[in-house]
Amino acid sequence: MSIIVQKFGGTSVANSEKIRNAAKRAVAKYKQGHKVVVVASARGKQTDELVADAHELNPNPPKREMDQLLSTGEQQTVSLMAMAIQGMGYKALSFTGHQIQMITDSVHSKARIESIGSEIIHEKLDEGYIVIAAGFQGIDEKGNVTTLGRGGSDTSAVAIAAALKAKQCEIYTDVDGIYTTDPRKYSKAVKIHQISYDEMLELASLGAGVMHGRAIEFGKKYGVEIQVRSSTLDIEGTLITQEVPQMEGILVSGATVQSDLAKITIIGIPHSPGNAAKVFSALAGTKISVNDIIQTELDDNSANLSFTISKNDLADALKTIKAIKAEIQYRELFIREDIAEVSAVGIGMRTHYGVADRMFKALAENKINIDSITTSEIRISCIVDKQQSDKALEVICDTFQLDKEPEERDM
CATH class of the missing domain: 3.30.2130.10 (VC0802-like)
Structure with missing residues (x-):
């Protein structure tokens, strides 16, 4: 059975209804015969709220403590997602970055992934579980919690897909794909159905906000196809792949x-x-x-x-x-x-x-x-x-x- 990694952003898991819809997508892939790993972000504006709380208490909060604080957002989401899938009658387990051994360097708030211990994920997939992993976070070699910065959940998802040699990484978001430009600035923009890693890296580095460049880099390096799709509409998205x-x-x-x-x-x-x-x-x-x-x-x-x-x-x-x-x-x-x-x-x-x-x-x-x-x-x-x-x-x-x-x- 092939492995599919699905990543759901904050707007896609903002409340109980959206978490349930995301869980249904994971179950649907599982029922098609795939092994499924879900990577989830913090819900809605939860990260912004945690940042505001921190700055109310300390105008210049230590980055180590900010990482410790912000990582709790994803931990809540993955637990709720596992509960939703279990409530549908399927086996699911949630894991933090620490539990899947997402090892990073020690640069708090901008950490870079160094390795992922895929053994526990493979073990649970083989036992028939849908695995839910917290995005955006990891640990350094001393066990300190780290976060990956902007686009960290995308990066986590593609990195996990690479470590597992997954067939594809699906990025579910509040848009239905990547467009020729930002439709909010140019209303006539059309959806791109297929784009190369190199083009997407350039667009991401130039401010296209749908995906972060580090996630694309992982995809290109390890040959992971990335599908950007709508979390609400069941329509074709954009495939990021090798140049043809x-x-x-x-x-x-x-x-x-x-x-x-x-x-x-x-x-x-x-x-x-x-x-x-x-x-x-x-x-x-x-x-x-x-x-x-x-x-x-x-x-x-x-x-x-x-x-x-x-x-x-x-x-x-x-x-x-x-x-x-x-x-x-x-x-x-x-x-x-x-x-x-x-x-x-x-x-x-x-x-x-x-x-x-x-x-x-x-x-x-x-x-x-x-x-x-x-x-x-x-x-x-x-x-x-x-x-x-x-x-x-x-x-x-x-x-x-x-x-x-x-x-x-x-x-």
């Missing part, structure tokens, strides 16, 4: 806009070997993720070094860079918080020319100014004024006909 030849015929698969960004420019950094390394080593030491990096020469002796980061990391980033000013001897810092990044993504860019030309011409015709441009093999991104970002996204979507199914688009 026909995907290259799709010029642009999706577009994104990311507005929670800040751009830091280090002005007048000397042309000394290792200065850039010192900057990014210092930022890495404070666990700050850097996005687009651009270096522009000023003269033979100095350059400007620009990069974007999450706006939430701005204060820590500035503190870190100012702390090494004497060491790298830059002149000054220039900060922009009034920016957004719009991007077009598609593996068809590898084999088709003219994508950048079409995109830049369309933005220029609509009087949208580009601050800076970065690219990858399958992505083109532009920094624009935040107040123009929604218009820029609309222009890109119209230019590449993201309101149509791939077979209906003009090349």
